[in-house]
Amino acid sequence: MKRGSRMNRVLDFWVGTPVLNLLATFRRRRKPPTQILRLGVMCSPALGDTLLFSAALQDLRAAYPQAHITHICMKQNLAAAEIIPGADERLLISLTDPKGTIPKLRAQRFDALVDFSSWQRLTAFYSLMSGAKYIAGFATKGMRRSRGYDRTAEHRNDRHEIKNFRALVEGCGLVSAPFHHHEPALLLDESGPMPFAEEPDLIAFHLWASGQNSHLREWDDANWIALAKAIARPETLFLITGGPGDRERSEPFVAAMNAAGIRTQSFVSPDGFRTLTRVLKRCRAVVSVNTGVMHLAAVAGAPTVSLNGPTAEHRWGARGPRVANVQPADGSGGYLHLGFEFGENPAHVMPQILVSQAIDAVRQVEAVR
Structure with missing residues (x-):
């Protein structure tokens, strides 16, 4: 879903908001599971957001070294998802295909799923429908998307997105101190011919x-x-x-x-x-x-x-x-x-x-x- 598209945002708000909040009405907030063996993470499909998200993903990797971490990504951010560290696998979904996406998520049998997107109701909806035993995400002012999460963290406009991501990791109910703050990082393959190698x-x-x-x-x-x-x-x-x-x-x-x-x-x-x-x-x-x-x-x-x-x-x-x-x-x-x-x-x-x-x-x- 393109955040620059007004039509996408209008549909996400006017269709997603009532559906999401209606579904959230019929569920109780759950406590974090005592054991995390399968952990799902999801962020905005924007390339820059995904690269900045790599810091939070490393933090979760450090907190759960034995867990199988699945990065739920989309076609738009796959190029970035492929080169950031922390996940054991990437699960490709389409935000506009609930019929195909929901079964994919439920088949993962997540113990917990953390949604790092900040405004899309669709990602909050998919988190709610994922079948995960526990879900966490952002409460963003004016977005009306947070009722379905078991735990939320405030998404603020006065700090860098890296700090927002870290706030969600710290506030999601899964990670306890001492805490490791990583910087965004990449997985780089230095093999193969280097373009412009002759240029000084x-x-x-x-x-x-x-x-x-x-x-x-x-x-x-x-x-x-x-x-x-x-x-x-x-x-x-x-x-x-x-x-x-x-x-x-x-x-x-x-x-x-x-x-x-x-x-x-x-x-x-x-x-x-x-x-x-x-x-x-x-x-x-x-x-x-x-x-x-x-x-x-x-x-x-x-x-x-x-x-x-x-x-x-x-x-x-x-x-x-x-x-x-x-x-x-x-x-x-x-x-x-x-x-x-x-x-x-x-x-x-x-x-x-x-x-x-x-x-x-x-x-x-x-x-x-």
Whole structure:
């Protein structure tokens, strides 16, 4: 379910809310089981959310080293789910197919299921229908989705999503102190040929966000070209990263960069996030709008600059050992909490991020060793 789609959100609210709350009326809240042998976890299908969720998944792995942990994921976040540590297996479901999804979940016979999604009623509904002996999830203000859980934790808009995930692990009723706080991490396969191995200096630009309002999180082409001119070296190759669906937009931009005397080519990973992660780690800098690839680069330890614009840095900013977050110079933006709260005049925000700010941020991450 795309959080950028207004139609999906409307259906989720007006259909999901009454169904979910009606079902929750007829059940009692249960106590945590004394033994956890089969544990299910589920998070938002967004790629960035899934990468940030890896910290909480490792925490649960540390708390239950002998349990079989199943990561319930969707087609949209499978590429991210495949490279985060902690789960023994991944169970692929479709959020819009209850007839197929509910039997899959019930067949797992979970002792407990923890739902890390924050606003979807569908994931709360599936948790309720999963047959798990115990379920926990978020109580998010205004979402009316939490009555069916056995235990809830508050999902807050004043802290980073990593901290929200940790709050659910600590409040789900399954984990007791002492507690291990992990950072988001990746499972990386370093084998196989390395693209651009002969290039001495790589910089990656990721121009494209995802979702219905993705254009409101994108920066003007002229700004990207000015930034490239400022940070290029004679030997630099700029990579314009994106998925297969971005080729139509990437090719004109690559042509414009080359016409400006900046050596540039597009790069589409042949295997999802695996090879892309290896390439990003080799880069002198990765500059990206706030989207899943930005989080991938940051978690992988690449020198990462996030152009946040409407996305709130305190909620969804880059987190990693070598990161810099850039906000609009006029103090605007920073209002996205769950991912769809675009207010008045949202097109005003990204143009307020100055090229000089991005240049300074690149110098900052370059200096961190």
